[in-house]
Amino acid sequence: MPEVIPNPLHDGRAEAVLAKLQAQGDREFKYLAAHGLAGMIRRWMTRRKPDIHWDFLRDKLIPLHPDKCRLAYVLCRSLNAQRVVEFGTSFGVSTIYLAAAVRDNAQSGRRGIVIGTEIEPTKVAAARGNLAEAGLADFVDIREGDALETLKDIGGPGDFLLMDSWTRYARGIIEIVAPQLRPGAIVMADNVGQLPGAYRAYTDYIRNPSNGFRSMLWPYKGGVELSVKVD
């Protein structure tokens, strides 16, 4: 019998949107897999270094794995997060979990916010539509443009930062957002174990205690770096 992985959301409306996006992601996955295989063969035949085809990835979902989204939800609930930042929103899969956590943390009239960031305008429109369909539009501010610009001012102390985007920006983003996080805030970065070289500049920063974080690599499905801001 397949194991039933519990979903902490308990929100039928949001879960229906997530199921729709999951189906879209599953359809895309075969194209991503074929593209990856073709690249491996090309590299093997030409002995060239791998290159990433940014144009091919431009319109793809590439969502955060559901287990990691659920971890982010639970961490945001535990932190009583009111101001959450996300680098890399795409169609809004992880954003739905983050926005649900902020909504569920709402206390007597105080409404928190998830600041999402996405550079592709068509994805911004899709993400806004998906968040509205999930009933969570009031809890997100999806900023269109380069996160190195759009995250310069998050409007107050941040409780949680999700890093789920292209690795080449990771160091720049953490340097911009870290000073805006409160002590006790958590930073979650995806695929750090799978891409140690690409993430080197990021891990050099976040694992250096003099930058104010204590950090660990959670070795699950590509590895998630979890870092807590201590000062």
Ligand SMILES: C[S@@+](CC[C@H](N)C(=O)[O-])C[C@H]1O[C@@H](n2cnc3c(N)ncnc32)[C@H](O)[C@@H]1O
């Ligand atoms: C892995 S996807 C994010 C997936 C999303 N978190 C989810 O769970 O559905 C990474 C996204 O980051 C976006 N991106 C890449 N560079 C960016 C930048 N400099 N500023 C903002 N967004 C960027 C890409 O267009 C892509 O949609």
